[in-house]
Amino acid sequence: MEEHTTGNFIQNIIDEDRAAGRCPDGIHTRFPPEPNGYLHIGHAKSICLNFGLAERNGGLCNLRFDDTNPTKEDTEYVDSIQADIRWLGFSWKKHMFYASDYFDKLYAYAQALIAKGLAYVDDLSAEEIRTHRGTLTEPGKDSPYRTRSVTENLDLFARMKAGEFVDGEKVLRAKIDMASPNLVMRDTVIYRIAHTHHHRTGGAWCIYPMYDFAHPLSDAIEGITHSICTLEFEEHRPFYDWLLESLGFDANTRPHQIEFARLNLTNTVTSKRKLRQLVEEHYVSGWDDPRMPTISGLRRRGYTAAAIRRFCEEIGVAKANSLVDIAMLEHCVRDDLNENADRVMAVLRPVKVVITNYPEDKEEWLLADNNPTRGGHRFLPFSRELYIEQEDFMEEPPAKYFRLKPGGEVRLKHAYIIKCEEVVKDAAGRVAELRCTADLDSKTGGATAGRKIKGTIHWVAAKRALPAEVRLYDCLFETDENGNVPDDFLAALNRNSLETIENAWIEPSVRLTAAGKSYQFLRMGYFVVDPDTRPDHLVFNRVVGLRDSWAKAKK
Numbered sequence: 001m002e003e004h005t006t007g008n009f010i011q012n013i014i015d016e017d018r019a020a021g022r023c024p025d026g027i028h029t030r031f032p033p034e035p036n037g038y039l040h041i042g043h044a045k046s047i048c049l050n051f052g053l054a055e056r057n058g059g060l061c062n063l064r065f066d067d068t069n070p071t072k073e074d075t076e077y078v079d080s081i082q083a084d085i086r087w088l089g090f091s092w093k094k095h096m097f098y099a100s101d102y103f104d105k106l107y108a109y110a111q112a113l114i115a116k117g118l119a120y121v122d123d124l125s126a127e128e129i130r131t132h133r134g135t136l137t138e139p140g141k142d143s144p145y146r147t148r149s150v151t152e153n154l155d156l157f158a159r160m161k162a163g164e165f166v167d168g169e170k171v172l173r174a175k176i177d178m179a180s181p182n183l184v185m186r187d188t189v190i191y192r193i194a195h196t197h198h199h200r201t202g203g204a205w206c207i208y209p210m211y212d213f214a215h216p217l218s219d220a221i222e223g224i225t226h227s228i229c230t231l232e233f234e235e236h237r238p239f240y241d242w243l244l245e246s247l248g249f250d251a252n253t254r255p256h257q258i259e260f261a262r263l264n265l266t267n268t269v270t271s272k273r274k275l276r277q278l279v280e281e282h283y284v285s286g287w288d289d290p291r292m293p294t295i296s297g298l299r300r301r302g303y304t305a306a307a308i309r310r311f312c313e314e315i316g317v318a319k320a321n322s323l324v325d326i327a328m329l330e331h332c333v334r335d336d337l338n339e340n341a342d343r344v345m346a347v348l349r350p351v352k353v354v355i356t357n358y359p360e361d362k363e364e365w366l367l368a369d370n371n372p373t374r375g376g377h378r379f380l381p382f383s384r385e386l387y388i389e390q391e392d393f394m395e396e397p398p399a400k401y402f403r404l405k406p407g408g409e410v411r412l413k414h415a416y417i418i419k420c421e422e423v424v425k426d427a428a429g430r431v432a433e434l435r436c437t438a439d440l441d442s443k444t445g446g447a448t449a450g451r452k453i454k455g456t457i458h459w460v461a462a463k464r465a466l467p468a469e470v471r472l473y474d475c476l477f478e479t480d481e482n483g484n485v486p487d488d489f490l491a492a493l494n495r496n497s498l499e500t501i502e503n504a505w506i507e508p509s510v511r512l513t514a515a516g517k518s519y520q521f522l523r524m525g526y527f528v529v530d531p532d533t534r535p536d537h538l539v540f541n542r543v544v545g546l547r548d549s550w551a552k553a554k555k
């Protein structure tokens with residue numbers, strides 16, 4: 001694959017910082033999810049980046065839950081986030097924290113700001129605050145409460161905490177500059193009242209810090225050296241710097257924010273809000289639906305952690321937003337499975353074949369190789385009745401059709417050359433059975449094994465084959481010609497994104513398989529065992545097809 005980035009600009013910044021002696025205690029990054037949804041492929045990029053930089057530079061990476069918005073958060077998300085990061089192959093060791101661990105400290109920092117005359121309690125409503133804020137071209141207006149004394153502010157803030165006011169009645173705001181060209185600097189709200197149960201602190205608090213207040217302070221409290229975030233936070237940086245400076249954090253050692261472009265993928269959405277809507281309104285079966293771009297969805301789909309890490313490495317880290325072709329992610333998955341998945345034979349849409357010159361009671365076990373790079377062998381049963389793929393037979397084939405046709409010959413992979421002698425139809429005129437003869441000297445080692453036959457097809461022996469349900473997936477959304485999903489993403493849902501095949505047949509070697517194990521079904525693609533599998537009911541998901549549009553496009 002082509003190189004997409006030359007190095008990583010964040011690594012260059014780290015190198016400079018170290019050379020200048022700015023990180024005497026080493027590099028310290030963090031991954032700071034809000035536990036209000038499951039992680040998706042965009043988060044994987046941030047995880048690989050933050051944990052990867054820490055690993056590469058002998059530093060540490062914290063996992064910190066930015067849990068300052070109790071109405072949207074839940075422990076289900078806290079648990080799934082940890083499971084997904086571990087599955088991706090990263091460890092925070094003992095460094096797992098919650099912004100809610102710091103609620104007392106954050107409250108004290110807010111008091112300190114008030115004491116310095118740098119924050120005030122405002123009685124304006126949310127709507128009034130918005131209209132007072134001004135626009136990009138017009139300065140904002142001071143709130144009439146902006147000039148409250150320190151004493152009054154301290155008292156009111158304490159009473160906010162004590163629960164004397166209802167939601168929305170008052171807020172605490174930073175006192176900066178209502179005429180600043182940067183809207184974030186126009187007296188950002190830093191505390192709000194919310195009489196809401198928090199999944200960790202329970203009923204202890206009825207005021208909660210805003211993200212813009214809690215996030216940079218949490219970083220500072222944890223000694224984060226490089227606060228890496230996505231581009232939309234660029235204009236928040238002056239506020240973060242103002243806040244830390246106002247509270248006396250040493251400019252040399254306090255966290256420095258570095259922004260990078262978020263990952264956008266073609267054919268899918270990576271907005272938690274939208275993903276949540278898909279789940280809650282039952283457009284998909286859950287957060288781990290194999291069509292979802294969530295880590296849990298990709299895992300169930302059969303994408304491997306190694307492939308996702310490799311993808312994140314390949315796309316690199318950029319300063320400008322762009323759209324990455326999902327074919328590139330599929331390419332990484334295919335590459336990994338090509339090397340690691342065992343080959344087996346499965347017939348998804350069967351048609352029966354009877355080998356008329358093969359004795360009814362005979363059965364033999366033929367040797368077959370499992371994987372061209374990793375080796376290994378298994379035995380395949382062969383007997384008189386087989387299944388082949390419907391599309392591997394044509395009654396009236398076009399020229400250059402090298403599969404089975406009336407009077408024609410084809411090689412059965414790992415077995416004999418067969419010839420189609422007779423086509424049996426059902427009452428509706430559909431092909432019910434193909435009666436064939438086998439060249440019984442043509443299996444490996446036989447006298448006619450080397451006979452030149454243009455087509456080779458896969459098959460399974462009917463008597464021993466295992467029935468299976470196979471789920472085939474397509475993109476969840478229809479897109480424009482560039483792969484963008486329209487804003488009205490629900491209207492763009494692809495109605496044919498899931499096709500379920502109830503009656504596929506698989507060779508018996510997969511009998512003792514377990515959820516998560518992947519195979520290449522010869523000629524049909526890569527498949528993984530779904531967790532819905534039961535001992536008497538195999539369920540497979542197609543991971544990806546065999547054709548690689550990305551690799552081809554790069555040639």
Ligand code: ATP
Nearest residue numbers: 032033034042043045046229230262263264270272
């Ligand atoms: P929200 O809209 O809920 O804030 P979010 O996607 O920002 O959604 P967070 O839980 O705040 O979700 O994200 C955790 C971290 O993952 C943040 O540092 C964020 O910058 C990063 N991140 C989120 N989405 C992407 C993406 N598409 N590409 C790269 N990084 C991302």
Ligand code: MG
Nearest residue numbers: 032033034066
């Ligand atoms: Mg966020």
